Amino acid sequence: MSLIKITNLGYDLGAKKILHDIDLEILEGEIVTIVGPNGSGKSTLLRLIIGAVMPTKGKVEKKLNLRIGYVPQSLHIDPTIPITVRRFLNLPFRVPLDDLIEATEYAGINNLFDEQMIELSGGQFQRVLLARALINKPDILLLDEPTQGLDQAGSANFYQQIELLRKSLNCSVLMVSHELHVVMSASDRVICLNGHICCQGKPEIVISAPEYKEIFGSGTQGALAIYRHEHNHTHGSDNLKETDVG
Amino acid sequence: MLDSFLFRAALAGIGIAIAAGPLGCFIVWRRMAYFGEATAHASVLGIALSLAFSAPIFYGALLVSLVMAIIVSTLSNRGYAMDTLLGVIAHSALAFGLVAVSFLSGVRIDVMAFLFGDILAVNKQDLLLIWGGSLVVMALIFWRWSPLLIATINTDLAHASGVKPKQEQLILTIILALFVAVAIKVIGIILIVAMLVIPAATALKLTNTPEKMAIGAIVVGSVSTLGGLQISYSFDTPTGPTIVCFVAILFIISNIFGLTRRN
Numbered sequence: 001m002s003l004i005k006i007t008n009l010g011y012d013l014g015a016k017k018i019l020h021d022i023d024l025e026i027l028e029g030e031i032v033t034i035v036g037p038n039g040s041g042k043s044t045l046l047r048l049i050i051g052a053v054m055p056t057k058g059k060v061e062k063k064l065n066l067r068i069g070y071v072p073q074s075l076h077i078d079p080t081i082p083i084t085v086r087r088f089l090n091l092p093f094r095v096p097l098d099d100l101i102e103a104t105e106y107a108g109i110n111n112l113f114d115e116q117m118i119e120l121s122g123g124q125f126q127r128v129l130l131a132r133a134l135i136n137k138p139d140i141l142l143l144d145e146p147t148q149g150l151d152q153a154g155s156a157n158f159y160q161q162i163e164l165l166r167k168s169l170n171c172s173v174l175m176v177s178h179e180l181h182v183v184m185s186a187s188d189r190v191i192c193l194n195g196h197i198c199c200q201g202k203p204e205i206v207i208s209a210p211e212y213k214e215i216f217g218s219g220t221q222g223a224l225a226i227y228r229h230e231h232n233h234t235h236g237s238d239n240l241k242e243t244d245v246g
Numbered sequence: 247m248l249d250s251f252l253f254r255a256a257l258a259g260i261g262i263a264i265a266a267g268p269l270g271c272f273i274v275w276r277r278m279a280y281f282g283e284a285t286a287h288a289s290v291l292g293i294a295l296s297l298a299f300s301a302p303i304f305y306g307a308l309l310v311s312l313v314m315a316i317i318v319s320t321l322s323n324r325g326y327a328m329d330t331l332l333g334v335i336a337h338s339a340l341a342f343g344l345v346a347v348s349f350l351s352g353v354r355i356d357v358m359a360f361l362f363g364d365i366l367a368v369n370k371q372d373l374l375l376i377w378g379g380s381l382v383v384m385a386l387i388f389w390r391w392s393p394l395l396i397a398t399i400n401t402d403l404a405h406a407s408g409v410k411p412k413q414e415q416l417i418l419t420i421i422l423a424l425f426v427a428v429a430i431k432v433i434g435i436i437l438i439v440a441m442l443v444i445p446a447a448t449a450l451k452l453t454n455t456p457e458k459m460a461i462g463a464i465v466v467g468s469v470s471t472l473g474g475l476q477i478s479y480s481f482d483t484p485t486g487p488t489i490v491c492f493v494a495i496l497f498i499i500s501n502i503f504g505l506t507r508r509n
Contacts, residue, residue, distance in 0.1 A: 052405035070406035077399060081275050082454050091399070092392040092407050116454060132403075142406075 001028050003063050003140050003172055004049060010057030011044055018044050021196050022058070026140065031166060031173045033183045036193035037215060042176040043073055045193065046142050049174075066140065069133030069171075071126070073144040079118050085128055086113040095135050106165045107131035123154045127161075134165070141166075143175035159186055180207075180216065248373075251366055256475055258368040258376050259489065262429050262441060263467025265380035268387045268460040269425055270446035270467075272418055275398050275456075279443050280329055281318070281419070284336030285426045286435040288314040291343030293360060293430070298350055304375055307430050310339060311423035319416045362486040363434030365475075372431065379428030386421050394418060395456055433486055440490045441467060448497040451504030466496055 002025045009022040019041040026032055034042050047053050049060055050070050062068075077083070089100055104110055107130040112120070120128065126146055133141055143162070147155030163186055166173055177183040183190070190207075191200040198211040206212050248254060273282055289307040296306030314335055322328040368376075387394070397404040397411040404411045429438050449462030474489030 047402060047405075050402065050406045052402050068406060070402070072400060072402045072406075075400050075403070078275060080450060081399060081456060082450060082459055083399070083456055084454060087455050087457075088399070091396040092404075092409055133406075 001063070002026060003028060003066055004174075005061040006049075006058070007061070008058035009048065009055050009060065011041070011048060011053065012056045017195065019048075019195060020057075024191070024197065026172055026174055028139075029170060029172055030189060031163075031187045032175075032189045032191060033187040034174070034176045034191045034193050035178070035180055035183065035216075036198075040194040042193055043144050046070070046144050046174070046176060049142060063139070067136050067138045069136065069138030069141045071129045071133045071141070071143045071146050073176075074148045075125075075129065077117050081117075083117050084113065085115050085117060085120070088117050088128065089132055089135065099135060103131045103134040104128075106134050106169070108161050122149045123158070126150065126158060130158075130161070134169070137169070138171055140172040140174060143173065145176050145178060147177075159183075162186070248370060251368075252475060252479060254368045254370070254373060255365045255485070256472060257373055258365055258432050259471030259475065260468045261373070261376040261380045262433060263445065263471055264464050265383040265425055265428070266441045266467055267445060267449075267462075267464030268391075269383060269421060270442035270463050271449075271456065271460045272387075272394060272398065273422075273442045274446045274450065276418075278422075279439060280332055282422060282426070282442050283439045284318075284332040285311045285314060285419075285422055286430065286438045287336040288339035288343075289426055289430055290360060290435070291339040291346065292427070294343040294346040294350070297347065303431055304427050308424065308427035311426045312420065314339060315419035315423040316416070319412075319419050359434070360430065361434050361436050362484065363430065363432045363437060365432050365485050365489075368432055376428055376432065379424060383421055383425050383428070386417065386424075390414060390417050433489075437486050437490055440493070444490070444493045444497050445470065448493065448500045451500045466493060466500075470496060 004024075004026040006022055006024040009019060009024075010017070011019040022045065034045065036042050044053065048055055049062075050068060086100070089095060089103070095103075100113075101110075104112070107127045109124060109127045109131060112124060112128065115124075117125070117128070126149075130146070141162070146162075147158050150158060162173060162175075165171075175183070185203070187203055189200060190203050192198045192206055192209070192212050192215065194215055198215065199206055199209040201209070248257075273279055289311045292306035292308070292310030293303050294306070295301075295310065296303045299306075317335060318328065318331050321331055326334075393404070393409040394414050394417070396407060397409055397414040401411040404414070425442075426438055429441070433441055445463040445467040446459065448466045449459045453459040453462050470489055470493035474492040475485060477483065477492065478485040478488040
Protein backbone atom coordinates (compact mmCIF):
# COMPACT_ATOMS: atom_id res chain seq x y z
CA MET A 1 0.00 0.00 0.00
CA SER A 2 1.62 3.27 -1.00
CA LEU A 3 1.35 6.34 1.19
CA ILE A 4 2.53 8.85 -1.38
CA LYS A 5 2.49 8.46 -5.13
CA ILE A 6 4.23 11.02 -7.31
CA THR A 7 3.68 10.86 -11.06
CA ASN A 8 5.48 12.77 -13.78
CA LEU A 9 6.19 15.62 -11.41
CA GLY A 10 7.91 18.79 -12.62
CA TYR A 11 8.64 22.08 -10.92
CA ASP A 12 10.04 25.18 -12.64
CA LEU A 13 11.25 28.35 -10.99
CA GLY A 14 11.04 30.96 -13.70
CA ALA A 15 12.85 29.50 -16.69
CA LYS A 16 14.84 27.12 -14.52
CA LYS A 17 13.77 23.50 -14.29
CA ILE A 18 14.26 22.54 -10.66
CA LEU A 19 12.68 19.09 -10.93
CA HIS A 20 11.44 17.11 -13.91
CA ASP A 21 10.02 13.66 -14.68
CA ILE A 22 9.83 12.53 -11.07
CA ASP A 23 8.01 9.25 -10.47
CA LEU A 24 8.18 8.05 -6.92
CA GLU A 25 6.19 5.91 -4.54
CA ILE A 26 6.65 5.65 -0.80
CA LEU A 27 5.36 2.46 0.78
CA GLU A 28 4.16 1.86 4.29
CA GLY A 29 6.98 1.44 6.81
CA GLU A 30 9.78 2.23 4.37
CA ILE A 31 12.84 4.35 5.15
CA VAL A 32 13.74 6.18 1.98
CA THR A 33 16.68 8.54 1.71
CA ILE A 34 17.19 11.15 -0.96
CA VAL A 35 20.76 12.13 -1.68
CA GLY A 36 21.96 14.64 -4.21
CA PRO A 37 24.21 17.67 -4.63
CA ASN A 38 23.23 21.20 -3.60
CA GLY A 39 20.49 22.64 -5.77
CA SER A 40 19.39 19.23 -6.96
CA GLY A 41 15.81 19.84 -5.81
CA LYS A 42 15.80 17.66 -2.68
CA SER A 43 14.15 20.21 -0.39
CA THR A 44 11.79 21.30 -3.16
CA LEU A 45 10.58 17.73 -3.52
CA LEU A 46 9.65 17.61 0.19
CA ARG A 47 8.01 21.02 -0.02
CA LEU A 48 5.95 19.80 -2.99
CA ILE A 49 4.80 16.85 -0.89
CA ILE A 50 3.62 19.02 2.02
CA GLY A 51 1.98 21.46 -0.37
CA ALA A 52 4.19 24.47 0.39
CA VAL A 53 4.77 24.83 -3.36
CA MET A 54 2.55 23.74 -6.23
CA PRO A 55 3.92 21.51 -9.00
CA THR A 56 4.27 22.99 -12.48
CA LYS A 57 3.51 19.58 -13.94
CA GLY A 58 2.31 16.19 -12.77
CA LYS A 59 0.79 15.39 -9.41
CA VAL A 60 1.37 14.30 -5.85
CA GLU A 61 -1.21 11.84 -4.58
CA LYS A 62 -1.46 11.05 -0.89
CA LYS A 63 -3.34 8.31 0.86
CA LEU A 64 -6.63 9.60 2.23
CA ASN A 65 -6.12 11.38 5.57
CA LEU A 66 -2.39 10.77 5.44
CA ARG A 67 -0.75 12.26 8.53
CA ILE A 68 2.58 13.85 7.71
CA GLY A 69 5.21 14.90 10.22
CA TYR A 70 7.57 17.43 8.69
CA VAL A 71 10.96 18.54 10.01
CA PRO A 72 12.24 21.44 7.91
CA GLN A 73 15.82 22.25 7.04
CA SER A 74 17.61 24.40 9.64
CA LEU A 75 14.72 26.56 10.76
CA HIS A 76 15.51 29.99 12.09
CA ILE A 77 13.16 31.52 14.63
CA ASP A 78 13.20 35.29 14.70
CA PRO A 79 14.57 36.36 18.11
CA THR A 80 11.81 38.97 18.36
CA ILE A 81 9.25 36.21 18.91
CA PRO A 82 9.33 35.19 22.56
CA ILE A 83 8.02 31.65 22.52
CA THR A 84 8.45 28.70 24.82
CA VAL A 85 8.83 25.14 23.63
CA ARG A 86 5.41 24.33 25.10
CA ARG A 87 3.68 27.11 23.17
CA PHE A 88 5.54 26.21 19.98
CA LEU A 89 4.39 22.60 20.18
CA ASN A 90 0.81 23.78 20.73
CA LEU A 91 0.69 25.70 17.45
CA PRO A 92 -1.58 25.99 15.58
CA PHE A 93 -3.75 23.57 17.59
CA ARG A 94 -3.78 22.85 21.28
CA VAL A 95 -2.46 19.38 22.02
CA PRO A 96 -3.44 17.29 25.08
CA LEU A 97 -0.59 17.24 27.59
CA ASP A 98 -0.25 13.43 27.42
CA ASP A 99 0.33 13.59 23.66
CA LEU A 100 2.90 16.34 24.17
CA ILE A 101 4.80 14.33 26.73
CA GLU A 102 4.68 11.21 24.55
CA ALA A 103 5.97 13.08 21.50
CA THR A 104 8.82 14.71 23.41
CA GLU A 105 9.79 11.35 24.91
CA TYR A 106 9.95 9.81 21.45
CA ALA A 107 12.07 12.73 20.31
CA GLY A 108 14.39 12.18 23.26
CA ILE A 109 13.85 15.43 25.11
CA ASN A 110 12.28 16.29 28.39
CA ASN A 111 12.18 19.21 30.80
CA LEU A 112 12.40 21.67 27.94
CA PHE A 113 8.78 22.83 27.98
CA ASP A 114 9.46 26.17 29.64
CA GLU A 115 12.65 26.99 27.73
CA GLN A 116 12.66 29.73 25.11
CA MET A 117 12.97 28.35 21.58
CA ILE A 118 15.77 30.73 20.68
CA GLU A 119 17.84 29.69 23.71
CA LEU A 120 17.98 25.98 22.76
CA SER A 121 21.15 24.33 21.50
CA GLY A 122 21.21 23.08 17.90
CA GLY A 123 20.59 19.48 18.94
CA GLN A 124 17.74 20.38 21.30
CA PHE A 125 16.15 22.56 18.64
CA GLN A 126 16.15 19.75 16.07
CA ARG A 127 14.61 17.40 18.62
CA VAL A 128 11.88 19.90 19.41
CA LEU A 129 11.12 20.07 15.70
CA LEU A 130 11.08 16.28 15.63
CA ALA A 131 8.71 16.20 18.61
CA ARG A 132 6.46 18.66 16.81
CA ALA A 133 6.41 16.41 13.77
CA LEU A 134 5.50 13.41 15.95
CA ILE A 135 2.57 15.01 17.76
CA ASN A 136 -0.14 13.95 15.31
CA LYS A 137 1.23 10.37 15.20
CA PRO A 138 2.31 10.61 11.58
CA ASP A 139 2.08 7.83 9.00
CA ILE A 140 5.18 9.29 7.42
CA LEU A 141 7.99 11.51 8.63
CA LEU A 142 9.57 13.93 6.18
CA LEU A 143 13.02 15.04 7.33
CA ASP A 144 14.90 17.70 5.40
CA GLU A 145 18.57 17.44 6.35
CA PRO A 146 17.55 17.16 9.99
CA THR A 147 21.10 17.01 11.29
CA GLN A 148 22.44 20.08 9.55
CA GLY A 149 24.52 22.05 12.03
CA LEU A 150 24.93 19.14 14.44
CA ASP A 151 28.35 17.64 15.12
CA GLN A 152 29.08 14.04 14.17
CA ALA A 153 28.11 12.54 17.51
CA GLY A 154 24.99 14.67 17.57
CA SER A 155 23.84 13.58 14.16
CA ALA A 156 24.62 9.90 14.77
CA ASN A 157 22.53 10.24 17.91
CA PHE A 158 19.71 11.87 16.00
CA TYR A 159 19.59 9.10 13.39
CA GLN A 160 19.58 6.44 16.09
CA GLN A 161 16.56 8.16 17.56
CA ILE A 162 14.84 8.11 14.16
CA GLU A 163 15.42 4.37 13.76
CA LEU A 164 14.19 3.73 17.27
CA LEU A 165 10.98 5.64 16.83
CA ARG A 166 10.41 4.21 13.38
CA LYS A 167 10.33 0.83 15.03
CA SER A 168 8.02 1.88 17.83
CA LEU A 169 5.69 4.08 15.77
CA ASN A 170 5.88 1.96 12.64
CA CYS A 171 5.85 4.98 10.35
CA SER A 172 7.57 5.54 7.02
CA VAL A 173 10.48 7.94 6.80
CA LEU A 174 11.45 10.02 3.80
CA MET A 175 14.60 11.99 4.49
CA VAL A 176 16.99 14.19 2.66
CA SER A 177 20.61 13.97 3.65
CA HIS A 178 24.15 14.87 2.84
CA GLU A 179 25.70 12.41 5.21
CA LEU A 180 25.87 9.49 2.84
CA HIS A 181 27.42 6.96 5.17
CA VAL A 182 25.10 7.32 8.12
CA VAL A 183 22.15 7.41 5.82
CA MET A 184 23.05 4.41 3.75
CA SER A 185 23.06 2.01 6.65
CA ALA A 186 19.65 3.04 7.90
CA SER A 187 17.66 3.12 4.68
CA ASP A 188 15.64 0.53 2.79
CA ARG A 189 15.99 2.52 -0.40
CA VAL A 190 18.21 5.35 -1.58
CA ILE A 191 17.23 7.78 -4.28
CA CYS A 192 19.91 9.73 -6.02
CA LEU A 193 18.41 13.01 -7.16
CA ASN A 194 19.78 15.67 -9.46
CA GLY A 195 16.85 17.46 -11.05
CA HIS A 196 15.50 14.03 -11.88
CA ILE A 197 15.92 10.62 -10.29
CA CYS A 198 19.32 9.43 -11.51
CA CYS A 199 19.15 6.05 -9.87
CA GLN A 200 17.51 4.36 -6.96
CA GLY A 201 17.49 1.09 -5.11
CA LYS A 202 19.03 -0.66 -2.15
CA PRO A 203 21.92 1.31 -0.65
CA GLU A 204 24.58 -1.13 -1.82
CA ILE A 205 23.21 -1.06 -5.36
CA VAL A 206 23.08 2.73 -5.52
CA ILE A 207 26.54 3.25 -4.14
CA SER A 208 28.03 1.17 -6.96
CA ALA A 209 25.81 2.62 -9.70
CA PRO A 210 27.68 4.62 -12.36
CA GLU A 211 25.15 7.51 -12.12
CA TYR A 212 25.83 7.82 -8.42
CA LYS A 213 29.60 7.75 -8.87
CA GLU A 214 29.34 10.41 -11.52
CA ILE A 215 27.71 12.79 -9.07
CA PHE A 216 29.53 11.99 -5.85
CA GLY A 217 32.74 10.31 -6.94
CA SER A 218 33.49 7.04 -5.15
CA GLY A 219 32.64 7.29 -1.46
CA THR A 220 35.97 7.59 0.34
CA GLN A 221 37.69 9.75 -2.22
CA GLY A 222 34.85 12.23 -2.17
CA ALA A 223 34.87 12.42 1.62
CA LEU A 224 38.61 12.87 1.74
CA ALA A 225 38.54 15.62 -0.82
CA ILE A 226 35.95 17.54 1.18
CA TYR A 227 37.94 17.10 4.37
CA ARG A 228 41.17 18.38 2.81
CA HIS A 229 39.45 21.36 1.34
CA GLU A 230 38.02 22.48 4.67
CA HIS A 231 41.35 21.98 6.40
CA ASN A 232 43.13 24.28 3.95
CA HIS A 233 40.41 26.84 4.16
CA THR A 234 40.66 27.21 7.94
CA HIS A 235 44.41 27.64 7.77
CA GLY A 236 44.12 30.28 5.14
CA SER A 237 41.74 32.44 7.12
CA ASP A 238 43.81 32.07 10.30
CA ASN A 239 46.89 33.36 8.53
CA LEU A 240 44.94 36.23 7.12
CA LYS A 241 43.86 37.26 10.60
CA GLU A 242 47.40 37.22 11.92
CA THR A 243 48.68 39.41 9.15
CA ASP A 244 45.82 41.80 9.70
CA VAL A 245 46.72 42.18 13.35
CA GLY A 246 50.46 42.53 12.66
CA MET B 247 -17.79 62.36 31.96
CA LEU B 248 -17.85 62.04 28.18
CA ASP B 249 -18.23 65.80 28.08
CA SER B 250 -14.66 66.28 29.27
CA PHE B 251 -12.31 66.46 26.28
CA LEU B 252 -9.50 64.94 28.32
CA PHE B 253 -11.62 61.96 29.25
CA ARG B 254 -12.65 61.45 25.64
CA ALA B 255 -9.02 61.68 24.56
CA ALA B 256 -8.01 59.09 27.17
CA LEU B 257 -10.77 56.73 26.04
CA ALA B 258 -9.78 57.17 22.39
CA GLY B 259 -6.11 56.54 23.16
CA ILE B 260 -6.82 53.41 25.16
CA GLY B 261 -9.16 52.12 22.44
CA ILE B 262 -6.36 52.49 19.94
CA ALA B 263 -3.75 51.00 22.29
CA ILE B 264 -5.90 47.89 22.75
CA ALA B 265 -6.01 47.21 19.01
CA ALA B 266 -2.42 48.32 18.44
CA GLY B 267 -0.95 45.91 21.06
CA PRO B 268 -1.55 42.53 19.44
CA LEU B 269 -1.45 43.91 15.91
CA GLY B 270 1.85 45.65 16.69
CA CYS B 271 3.35 42.34 17.85
CA PHE B 272 2.82 40.88 14.39
CA ILE B 273 4.23 44.05 12.84
CA VAL B 274 7.38 43.58 14.94
CA TRP B 275 7.66 39.81 14.41
CA ARG B 276 7.09 39.98 10.68
CA ARG B 277 9.18 43.11 10.18
CA MET B 278 6.25 44.96 8.72
CA ALA B 279 6.92 48.40 10.23
CA TYR B 280 7.47 49.84 6.79
CA PHE B 281 4.24 48.23 5.61
CA GLY B 282 2.38 50.05 8.38
CA GLU B 283 4.06 53.30 7.49
CA ALA B 284 3.24 52.87 3.80
CA THR B 285 -0.39 52.04 4.49
CA ALA B 286 -0.66 55.17 6.61
CA HIS B 287 0.90 57.30 3.88
CA ALA B 288 -1.38 55.87 1.22
CA SER B 289 -4.41 56.69 3.29
CA VAL B 290 -3.79 60.41 2.59
CA LEU B 291 -5.25 59.73 -0.85
CA GLY B 292 -8.27 58.30 0.95
CA ILE B 293 -8.58 61.43 3.04
CA ALA B 294 -8.51 63.53 -0.14
CA LEU B 295 -11.19 61.35 -1.72
CA SER B 296 -13.34 61.65 1.39
CA LEU B 297 -13.06 65.42 1.36
CA ALA B 298 -13.89 65.52 -2.36
CA PHE B 299 -17.09 63.53 -1.85
CA SER B 300 -17.73 65.02 1.59
CA ALA B 301 -17.80 61.52 3.07
CA PRO B 302 -16.46 60.61 6.51
CA ILE B 303 -12.66 60.30 6.44
CA PHE B 304 -12.88 56.75 7.78
CA TYR B 305 -14.41 55.36 4.59
CA GLY B 306 -11.92 56.95 2.19
CA ALA B 307 -8.95 55.96 4.33
CA LEU B 308 -10.27 52.41 4.71
CA LEU B 309 -10.87 52.03 0.98
CA VAL B 310 -7.42 53.22 -0.07
CA SER B 311 -5.58 51.30 2.68
CA LEU B 312 -7.45 48.13 1.79
CA VAL B 313 -6.73 48.47 -1.91
CA MET B 314 -3.07 49.11 -1.19
CA ALA B 315 -2.78 46.22 1.26
CA ILE B 316 -4.37 43.81 -1.19
CA ILE B 317 -2.29 44.97 -4.16
CA VAL B 318 0.94 44.67 -2.20
CA SER B 319 0.05 41.25 -0.76
CA THR B 320 -0.80 39.84 -4.18
CA LEU B 321 2.09 41.37 -6.07
CA SER B 322 4.88 40.78 -3.55
CA ASN B 323 7.54 38.23 -4.51
CA ARG B 324 6.58 38.51 -8.17
CA GLY B 325 9.55 40.36 -9.53
CA TYR B 326 9.72 43.09 -6.88
CA ALA B 327 10.60 42.90 -3.23
CA MET B 328 7.83 43.87 -0.84
CA ASP B 329 9.47 47.10 0.29
CA THR B 330 10.07 48.26 -3.28
CA LEU B 331 6.39 47.80 -4.09
CA LEU B 332 5.43 49.58 -0.89
CA GLY B 333 7.70 52.47 -1.76
CA VAL B 334 6.12 52.79 -5.18
CA ILE B 335 2.49 52.47 -4.18
CA ALA B 336 2.50 54.30 -0.86
CA HIS B 337 4.35 57.37 -2.00
CA SER B 338 2.48 57.60 -5.28
CA ALA B 339 -0.78 57.42 -3.36
CA LEU B 340 0.46 60.09 -0.95
CA ALA B 341 1.50 62.36 -3.83
CA PHE B 342 -1.72 61.83 -5.76
CA GLY B 343 -3.60 62.52 -2.56
CA LEU B 344 -1.84 65.84 -1.96
CA VAL B 345 -2.28 66.89 -5.61
CA ALA B 346 -5.93 65.87 -5.56
CA VAL B 347 -6.53 67.95 -2.45
CA SER B 348 -5.12 71.05 -4.20
CA PHE B 349 -7.88 70.78 -6.82
CA LEU B 350 -10.61 70.90 -4.21
CA SER B 351 -11.83 74.45 -4.16
CA GLY B 352 -12.36 75.93 -0.75
CA VAL B 353 -10.73 73.02 1.09
CA ARG B 354 -7.47 73.76 2.86
CA ILE B 355 -6.06 70.52 4.20
CA ASP B 356 -4.07 70.93 7.36
CA VAL B 357 -1.20 68.53 6.74
CA MET B 358 0.03 68.75 10.31
CA ALA B 359 -3.36 67.56 11.52
CA PHE B 360 -3.03 64.38 9.50
CA LEU B 361 0.61 63.84 10.32
CA PHE B 362 0.09 63.94 14.08
CA GLY B 363 -3.68 63.66 14.39
CA ASP B 364 -5.62 65.51 17.01
CA ILE B 365 -6.52 63.36 19.94
CA LEU B 366 -7.91 66.28 21.95
CA ALA B 367 -10.55 67.01 19.29
CA VAL B 368 -12.16 63.56 19.54
CA ASN B 369 -15.96 63.70 19.70
CA LYS B 370 -18.46 61.08 20.78
CA GLN B 371 -18.95 59.83 17.24
CA ASP B 372 -15.20 59.35 16.82
CA LEU B 373 -15.15 57.40 20.07
CA LEU B 374 -17.82 55.08 18.78
CA LEU B 375 -15.84 54.51 15.59
CA ILE B 376 -12.56 53.91 17.45
CA TRP B 377 -14.01 51.44 19.93
CA GLY B 378 -16.07 49.69 17.26
CA GLY B 379 -13.02 49.44 14.99
CA SER B 380 -10.76 48.31 17.81
CA LEU B 381 -13.14 45.55 18.82
CA VAL B 382 -13.33 44.30 15.23
CA VAL B 383 -9.52 44.36 14.98
CA MET B 384 -9.25 42.48 18.28
CA ALA B 385 -11.85 39.92 17.24
CA LEU B 386 -10.12 39.26 13.92
CA ILE B 387 -6.70 38.86 15.52
CA PHE B 388 -8.07 36.64 18.26
CA TRP B 389 -9.74 34.47 15.62
CA ARG B 390 -6.58 34.10 13.49
CA TRP B 391 -4.06 34.18 16.35
CA SER B 392 -2.64 30.63 16.22
CA PRO B 393 -2.54 30.21 12.43
CA LEU B 394 -1.00 33.68 12.08
CA LEU B 395 1.59 32.81 14.69
CA ILE B 396 2.73 29.57 13.07
CA ALA B 397 2.75 31.24 9.63
CA THR B 398 4.94 33.97 11.14
CA ILE B 399 7.37 31.49 12.68
CA ASN B 400 7.85 29.41 9.54
CA THR B 401 5.78 29.11 6.37
CA ASP B 402 6.75 25.50 5.68
CA LEU B 403 5.74 24.40 9.17
CA ALA B 404 2.47 26.26 8.63
CA HIS B 405 1.84 24.40 5.37
CA ALA B 406 2.61 21.10 7.08
CA SER B 407 -0.04 21.93 9.72
CA GLY B 408 -2.62 22.82 7.08
CA VAL B 409 -2.32 26.59 7.49
CA LYS B 410 -2.10 28.75 4.34
CA PRO B 411 0.52 31.46 5.03
CA LYS B 412 -0.51 33.62 2.03
CA GLN B 413 -4.09 33.71 3.22
CA GLU B 414 -3.03 34.58 6.77
CA GLN B 415 -0.83 37.37 5.47
CA LEU B 416 -3.73 38.81 3.50
CA ILE B 417 -5.96 38.74 6.58
CA LEU B 418 -3.26 40.50 8.59
CA THR B 419 -2.85 43.25 6.01
CA ILE B 420 -6.62 43.76 5.93
CA ILE B 421 -6.63 44.09 9.72
CA LEU B 422 -3.80 46.61 9.45
CA ALA B 423 -5.71 48.63 6.85
CA LEU B 424 -8.73 48.71 9.14
CA PHE B 425 -6.60 49.84 12.05
CA VAL B 426 -5.01 52.64 10.02
CA ALA B 427 -8.41 53.90 8.88
CA VAL B 428 -9.68 53.90 12.47
CA ALA B 429 -6.64 55.57 13.98
CA ILE B 430 -5.63 58.12 11.36
CA LYS B 431 -7.86 60.96 12.47
CA VAL B 432 -6.89 60.62 16.10
CA ILE B 433 -3.18 59.86 16.12
CA GLY B 434 -2.17 60.70 12.56
CA ILE B 435 0.14 59.11 10.03
CA ILE B 436 3.41 59.36 11.94
CA LEU B 437 2.12 58.25 15.31
CA ILE B 438 0.30 55.23 13.89
CA VAL B 439 3.55 53.36 13.34
CA ALA B 440 4.91 54.56 16.67
CA MET B 441 1.84 53.22 18.52
CA LEU B 442 2.09 49.91 16.66
CA VAL B 443 5.80 49.28 17.01
CA ILE B 444 7.05 50.85 20.25
CA PRO B 445 4.63 49.26 22.77
CA ALA B 446 5.18 45.82 21.22
CA ALA B 447 8.96 46.32 21.17
CA THR B 448 8.82 47.43 24.81
CA ALA B 449 6.82 44.37 25.88
CA LEU B 450 9.18 42.07 23.98
CA LYS B 451 11.97 42.49 26.54
CA LEU B 452 9.72 41.72 29.48
CA THR B 453 7.75 38.68 28.37
CA ASN B 454 8.29 35.04 27.44
CA THR B 455 5.27 34.06 25.33
CA PRO B 456 3.58 35.72 22.35
CA GLU B 457 0.34 36.14 24.30
CA LYS B 458 2.04 37.89 27.23
CA MET B 459 3.84 40.14 24.77
CA ALA B 460 0.52 41.16 23.20
CA ILE B 461 -1.06 41.91 26.57
CA GLY B 462 2.09 43.72 27.65
CA ALA B 463 1.92 45.88 24.53
CA ILE B 464 -1.68 46.83 25.36
CA VAL B 465 -0.67 47.79 28.89
CA VAL B 466 2.35 49.80 27.73
CA GLY B 467 0.26 51.59 25.08
CA SER B 468 -2.52 52.44 27.52
CA VAL B 469 -0.19 53.64 30.27
CA SER B 470 1.64 55.81 27.74
CA THR B 471 -1.61 57.33 26.52
CA LEU B 472 -2.62 58.29 30.05
CA GLY B 473 0.87 59.43 31.02
CA GLY B 474 1.34 61.40 27.82
CA LEU B 475 -2.04 63.11 28.20
CA GLN B 476 -1.24 64.09 31.77
CA ILE B 477 2.15 65.55 30.88
CA SER B 478 0.80 67.28 27.80
CA TYR B 479 -1.94 68.87 29.94
CA SER B 480 0.43 69.94 32.70
CA PHE B 481 3.19 71.31 30.48
CA ASP B 482 1.11 72.38 27.50
CA THR B 483 3.07 70.22 25.04
CA PRO B 484 1.59 68.78 21.81
CA THR B 485 -0.38 65.72 22.89
CA GLY B 486 0.33 63.13 20.19
CA PRO B 487 4.10 63.58 20.26
CA THR B 488 4.09 63.66 24.07
CA ILE B 489 2.42 60.24 24.14
CA VAL B 490 5.07 58.88 21.79
CA CYS B 491 7.86 60.41 23.92
CA PHE B 492 6.35 58.67 26.93
CA VAL B 493 6.25 55.26 25.25
CA ALA B 494 9.77 55.78 23.86
CA ILE B 495 11.05 56.35 27.39
CA LEU B 496 9.28 53.19 28.55
CA PHE B 497 11.02 51.38 25.70
CA ILE B 498 14.43 52.53 26.93
CA ILE B 499 13.61 51.58 30.51
CA SER B 500 12.44 48.12 29.42
CA ASN B 501 15.72 47.62 27.60
CA ILE B 502 17.75 48.53 30.65
CA PHE B 503 15.55 46.29 32.79
CA GLY B 504 15.77 43.49 30.22
CA LEU B 505 19.55 43.70 30.21
CA THR B 506 19.96 43.50 33.97
CA ARG B 507 17.47 40.66 34.18
CA ARG B 508 19.15 38.50 31.55
CA ASN B 509 22.66 38.80 32.97
